[in-house]
Amino acid sequence: MITVEGLTKSFGPVRAVDGISFELAEGEALALIGPSGCGKSTTLRMINRLIEPSAGRVLIDGVDTTGIPPATLRLRMGYAIQGIGLFPHRTVAQNIATVPRLLGWPRPRIAARVAELLELFGLPPAIFARKYPHELSGGQQQRVGVARAMAGKPAVLLMDEPFGALDPITRTRLQDEFLAIRRRMGTTVLLVTHDMDEAFKLADRLAVMERGRIVQLDAPESLLRRPASAFVESLIGSEDRGLKLLSLAGVTALMGPAMDWMPIGDGTFRKAGANVSLAPLSASASLREAASRLVFAGVDELPVIDEGGAIVGVIDMERIIAFGGGSR
Amino acid sequence: MAQRRGLLRIVAAGIAVALFSIMVLVPRAFERPLAALAKFGQPAIYDRDSILALTLSHIGLVIAASLAALVIALAIGIFVTRPAGAQYLPLARAVANLGQTFPPIAMLAVAVPLTGFGARPTLVALFAYGLLPIFENTIAGLKGVSPQVVEAARGMGMTGRRILREIELPLALPVIIAGFRVSIIVSIGTATIGSTVGARGLGEIIIAGLQADNLAYVLQGGVLVAMLAILVDLGLGFLERRARQPRSA
Numbered sequence: 348m349i350t351v352e353g354l355t356k357s358f359g360p361v362r363a364v365d366g367i368s369f370e371l372a373e374g375e376a377l378a379l380i381g382p383s384g385c386g387k388s389t390t391l392r393m394i395n396r397l398i399e400p401s402a403g404r405v406l407i408d409g410v411d412t413t414g415i416p417p418a419t420l421r422l423r424m425g426y427a428i429q430g431i432g433l434f435p436h437r438t439v440a441q442n443i444a445t446v447p448r449l450l451g452w453p454r455p456r457i458a459a460r461v462a463e464l465l466e467l468f469g470l471p472p473a474i475f476a477r478k479y480p481h482e483l484s485g486g487q488q489q490r491v492g493v494a495r496a497m498a499g500k501p502a503v504l505l506m507d508e509p510f511g512a513l514d515p516i517t518r519t520r521l522q523d524e525f526l527a528i529r530r531r532m533g534t535t536v537l538l539v540t541h542d543m544d545e546a547f548k549l550a551d552r553l554a555v556m557e558r559g560r561i562v563q564l565d566a567p568e569s570l571l572r573r574p575a576s577a578f579v580e581s582l583i584g585s586e587d588r589g590l591k592l593l594s595l596a597g598v599t600a601l602m603g604p605a606m607d608w609m610p611i612g613d614g615t616f617r618k619a620g621a622n623v624s625l626a627p628l629s630a631s632a633s634l635r636e637a638a639s640r641l642v643f644a645g646v647d648e649l650p651v652i653d654e655g656g657a658i659v660g661v662i663d664m665e666r667i668i669a670f671g672g673g674s675r
Numbered sequence: 676m677a678q679r680r681g682l683l684r685i686v687a688a689g690i691a692v693a694l695f696s697i698m699v700l701v702p703r704a705f706e707r708p709l710a711a712l713a714k715f716g717q718p719a720i721y722d723r724d725s726i727l728a729l730t731l732s733h734i735g736l737v738i739a740a741s742l743a744a745l746v747i748a749l750a751i752g753i754f755v756t757r758p759a760g761a762q763y764l765p766l767a768r769a770v771a772n773l774g775q776t777f778p779p780i781a782m783l784a785v786a787v788p789l790t791g792f793g794a795r796p797t798l799v800a801l802f803a804y805g806l807l808p809i810f811e812n813t814i815a816g817l818k819g820v821s822p823q824v825v826e827a828a829r830g831m832g833m834t835g836r837r838i839l840r841e842i843e844l845p846l847a848l849p850v851i852i853a854g855f856r857v858s859i860i861v862s863i864g865t866a867t868i869g870s871t872v873g874a875r876g877l878g879e880i881i882i883a884g885l886q887a888d889n890l891a892y893v894l895q896g897g898v899l900v901a902m903l904a905i906l907v908d909l910g911l912g913f914l915e916r917r918a919r920q921p922r923s924a
């Protein structure tokens with residue numbers, strides 16, 4: 348568990364970061380989000396002491412890190428940055444092995460860890476281990492950058508706009524991959540981003556920052572339903588926040604009992620008395636996808652099926668609209 | 676295209692090696708063509724000393740001075756690119772530039788009263804003259820390393836010393852070698868004038884030729900020095916290219 352207490356950084360009379368405190372539970376992902384210059388990167392860099400704090404402290408599992416030499420401290424914290432910073436003169440495998448080597452792991456253990464991470468990030472070792480960074484695409488380089496940050500099994504993974512320099516399609520794909528890997532490995536993550544969609548997607552909680560302070564720290568749903576200020580509201584984007592809210596919940600949380608729907612054999616379903624057959628929704632779909640499908644098909648309910656193809660419920664527009672209620 | 680250039684380099688290197696070895700080991704082989712340049716009764720081939728001994732002495736002078744310049748320029752270049760030494764950068768630059776503003780012959784003239792005749796003043800002049808290119812290229816090479824790469828290394832827990840050794844120096848190496856290449860080539864040429872103050876080297880042949888108005892000597896000495904410079908240039912160029920490209924799987 349990481350505890351940040353009253354972290355402050357002054358540059359002359361200016362307080363770039365002004366008394367930031369938060370806790371990061373084991374396995375949790377927290378996003379620091381805010382506009383440029385709000386102090387989010389400075390906060391991140393104070394946690395691994397790339398910037399020395401003017402005041403405040405950081406505790407790992409209750410132990411104050413102030414007395415630990417910065418280089419030693421950083422070995423316990425993964426660090427992935429925008430633009431990646433891969434070592435151009437070292438192979439992919441050597442890049443990923445950086446922290447394990449600094450930690451003095453025995454050779455076979457390093458090799459096994461490198462192979463494990465390459466597999467995990469969808470880069471088969473046989474093809475990628477001996478390549479140099481300049482031989483990789485942007486997305487592949489970024490994967491290696493994140494794999495390298497995770498290699499030493501850090502207590503926390505610090506990420507500064509890790510997917511910022513990628514095209515939108517590659518970025519989405521990497522976010523999905525990273526989410527799956529994080530869930531599987533239970534990695535604790537502190538993420539800095541200015542992209543609200545990225546924060547909603549990757550983080551369990553969001554700390555919204557404005558001029559060096561945290562103005563709201565909440566789960567995505569609470570942030571959307573109850574923004575603490577006009578600033579938070581504008582950052583969330585007030586126009587499509589209903590849709591954002593829908594993307595946070597899955598259909599299974601809201602669906603009703605399935606009645607009158609029958610499979611007709613070609614993978615589609617038909618409601619008794621109706622004459623159109625419709626493709627069902629997957630149980631893993633979000634409410635946003637459900638709403639989109641309903642609107643597109645021009646119907647007011649759709650069946651939901653599980654992985655085996657069996658019908659598990661129906662979702663209708665009325666329930667989806669009701670989900671938005673309770674927000675102010 | 677690149678392949679053809681590589682082939683051309685190998686052929687050039689082969690010719691230079693062959694020509695140079697023959698001139699050094701069997702100087703008499705070129706007696707006939709050089710005789711055409713000598714005046715009647717003059718010897719065409721320098722015979723007051725062994726060409727091999729002169730060549731080795733010349734190379735020894737250049738290597739001693741250049742290695743000393745490399746060590747000092749590298750050390751100062753590294754120091755002034757660290758946060759602690761950054762304030763000394765302008766001073767170090769001024770001193771290194773000073774070495775280059777003096778013509779080498781003036782440097783010799785200043786050095787002789789201090790160190791006496793022989794190899795010593797030549798070493799001083801070559802050393803002072805060789806500092807600047809290595810120093811400037813060390814700085815350029817180290818400053819050319821991507822700040823993101825250094826930041827990533829620091830963020831992962833590498834110490835400053837380790838970053839220098841494992842990241843900055845390897846990445847700056849091609850540029851540093853390029854500086855050393857310029858420095859040593861200049862030294863090979865400049866070392867010839869060391870013979871005016873009694874340093875043993877290939878300059879002796881040229882100076883003897885000039886004094887006796889013997890064009891054959893001048894040409895023999897000149898070609899020897901030129902071949903040596905070309906060979907060193909090719910060799911260091913090869914090292915520079917190797918350091919530049921990571922070999923790929």
